[in-house]
Amino acid sequence: MAKQKTAYVCNDCGSDYSKWQGQCSDCGAWNTLTEIRLGTQKAANQRFDGYAGTAGQQTEVQRLAEVDLADLPRFSTSSSELDRVLGGGLVPGSAILIGGNPGAGKSTLLLQTLCKLAESMEALYITGEESLQQVALRAQRLGLPTDKLKMLSETSVESICQIAQTHQPKVMVVDSIQVVHMADVQSAPGSVSQVRESAAYLTRYAKQTHTVLFLVGHVTKDGSLAGPKVLEHMIDCSLLLEGSHDSRFRTLRGQKNRFGAVNELGVFAMLEEGLKEVKNPSAIFLNRSQQPNSGSLVMVIWEGTRPMLVEVQALVDESHMSNPRRIAVGLDSNRLAMLLAVLHRHGGLHTGDQDVFVNVVGGVKVLETSADLALLLSIVSSLRDRPLPLDLVVFGEVGLSGEIRPVPSGQERIREAAKHGFKRAIVPKANCPKELPTGMEVIAVEHLNQALDAI
Incomplete structure (x- = not known):
């Protein structure tokens, strides 16, 4: 059996070498050379017995509309x-x-x-x-x-x-x-x-x-x-x-x-x-205390093809360090710092001397921007030590100029909140539905100041 030939390729620049070396001579990167096999013509033509290759099944050009999809249910x-x-x-x-x-x-x-x-x-x-x-x-x-x-x-x-x-x-x-x-x-x-x-x-x-x-x-x-x-x-x-x-x-x-x-x-x-x-994830993430607590708020996020209600918690406390801490669990810490700057510039609330901790209950990682408004309102609630109503739900994206931008699937989010018993919602004005769910009060806002006045 012929010995398999190998080569070493740099992961950064793609240069190849016949033997391994610590540094790539072309780009100067260290420890980026990895081994690859040089396939032979015999190996390239190899097929599993009884099966043709994927390319061997279609040897002629076909129109996209003519491709048969019934073979792969x-x-x-x-x-x-x-x-x-x-x-x-x-x-x-x-x-x-x-x-x-x-x-x-x-x-x-x-x-x-x-x-x-x-x-x-x-x-x-x-x-x-x-x-x-x-x-x-x-x-x-x-x-x-x-x-x-x-x-x-x-x-x-x-x-x-x-x-x-x-x-x-x-x-x-x-x-x-x-x-x-x-x-x-x-x-x-x-x-x-x-x-x-x-x-x-x-x-x-x-x-x-x-x-x-x-x-x-x-x-x-x-x-x-x-x-x-x-x-x-x-x-x-x-x-x-x-x-x-x-x-x-x-x-x-x-x-x-x-x-x-x-x-x-x-x-x-x-x-x-x-x-x-878990058939209803919102139910397990909404296992909240029956007593209103400052810094706690429910937001509606969109995961794939369905809405989900999760609780965000914020804790704002006086910092005893020269650089106050900004810690986010389940959220992007860089976006948290940006939103705090928006809150100071367009909301008039200063947190430069405060430690800010935020957490999404249940271990959920929120990757979309619809949590911006709920995050800021929970921070304000903890900063003022003023609990928010338990039947309030919030969603919306906050821009750098303080405007509240709409998010996708706003009506579906409101219906999901009404299904779980929420009575009030603060949403972007563009997401306010024409027909409200029964018993639901929707407050449409266009700017961060309007959202702060609503709470």
């Missing part, structure tokens, strides 16, 4: 929250990457999903980090059906594809991509070259055989997916399972999806029986 994962994040279900031939902190529940979620799917189709679960006994004990503890799911303990990518070719599963899980390896890549499992080549090989197999492939990925200290950035370009869907160890709730957020909308949010509760989907 979606099918459900039996979990409505997971289907929501995936865009409506699983697409044959798709590669899905699920990341998350250790203990977040990645393996538990996939084991539950595959045990249910195995009742109606061929499913294969490949584990490289755990033994088969450990997985079986978890399935027994969770009370899952185990008589149909096929298990495999293997870390060689070539062996995984050969065994999968024999059993021909419709859904396959590889747990995890950081522990599998290819024999002709001369580096340790988990390295940049191993992760890239292994993911490319597995993804190519999934495309050629129309197999749904789940890849479990590790995360770094800052919460991003470990491995090369090209890994996220190879796969079709990237999901992130978030949740702290002291919280019983987990959120599944889509970061990339070629078959549906991104930024969808699925909410699960970690129980003794595993991860259970």
Whole structure:
């Protein structure tokens, strides 16, 4: 067998070298050279026995309207929250990457999903980090059906594809991509070259055989997916399972999806029986005290295709340091500093000598700007020590000149608030509906001063 040729490429400038060196001679960057395989013509022409390549299925040019979509129907994962994040279900031939902190529940979620799917189709679960006994004990503890799911303990990518070719599963899980390896890549499992080549090989197999492939990925200290950035370009869907160890709730957020909308949010509760989907997330995030407290306010955010009510809390206290602290949990700290400047310039309230702490209850991360107005009003409530009404809900974007800008899906947000018993709402004027929900009073504002006068 001919020896596989390798090269070393700089991740910054793309220069290639025949052997590894610490510094790139062209751009001067240190420790940016990674190993890549130089494929041969034989390897390029290789196909799995019994299957043609994706390009080999269509050898002639077709019009876009003539492409047949009936060959790739979606099918459900039996979990409505997971289907929501995936865009409506699983697409044959798709590669899905699920990341998350250790203990977040990645393996538990996939084991539950595959045990249910195995009742109606061929499913294969490949584990490289755990033994088969450990997985079986978890399935027994969770009370899952185990008589149909096929298990495999293997870390060689070539062996995984050969065994999968024999059993021909419709859904396959590889747990995890950081522990599998290819024999002709001369580096340790988990390295940049191993992760890239292994993911490319597995993804190519999934495309050629129309197999749904789940890849479990590790995360770094800052919460991003470990491995090369090209890994996220190879796969079709990237999901992130978030949740702290002291919280019983987990959120599944889509970061990339070629078959549906991104930024969808699925909410699960970690129980003794595993991860259970939460049908009404607003109800769990609104478990508030019945006594009005200063600095507490409910806002309506938009996650994917549905509104969600969450509580934002603010604490403003006199600072004893030369540089007052600005700490935001679940919100962007840079946007918090900007909004405090807007509050001082256009609202007349000075917080330069105050420590400001803000927190979104329930561990939810708010990524949109509709939380601006609610955040500022909660800060004013804590600064003046004046509690806001419990039946008040607020949303709206605040501009640098103090104007209140409209946000998408304003009427749906108001209807969601009315459904949960809220009686008053402060919203941008452009989002004020013509027909108000029964029992709902809507205060439309155009400027920050009007919102401050309303409270």
